[in-house]
Amino acid sequence: MGLNLSMYGTRDAAQNWEASCTASMKNLGFRSGASSTGHCYSEERDVWVVVHGDDFTISGEQWQLEKLRKELKKVMGEQAEKAKISIRNVRREANENLKKELKDKKIGEDELKSLEKKIQNLTDSQISELEKKLKEKEKEIMTV
8 A cells, every 4th residue: 555656744645545545445355435435345344444545444343354454464564565675676776876977987986885885774774664664554453
């Protein structure tokens, strides 16, 4: 359930989050409501999900809700892995650009090594922050 290049707190971020959550619910076998795509229902589970902006409400039998929570936790983990890949791709592209600049003699070896180290530190901090947020959200979603 990732955002499509939206800045947190902007109107389109909430809209993209709602669309992303709704798409994930469809992938889990839910269907969207006719009047609002943020209202999803699974007849098989007899579970309602309402997504509005960044609010997420689930209603149904307790055992079905527990099962859904576990499925959502798995989906979040998959999305986190995709985000890590994106972060690493940015690192790779930045390092490739630095090597091109070295080849073009715009920067020296020492500057290259220094900038590569900075890029790696940024990559590590972003992945660490992502993992921290994932653990917080997993705990939140599993809490009744």
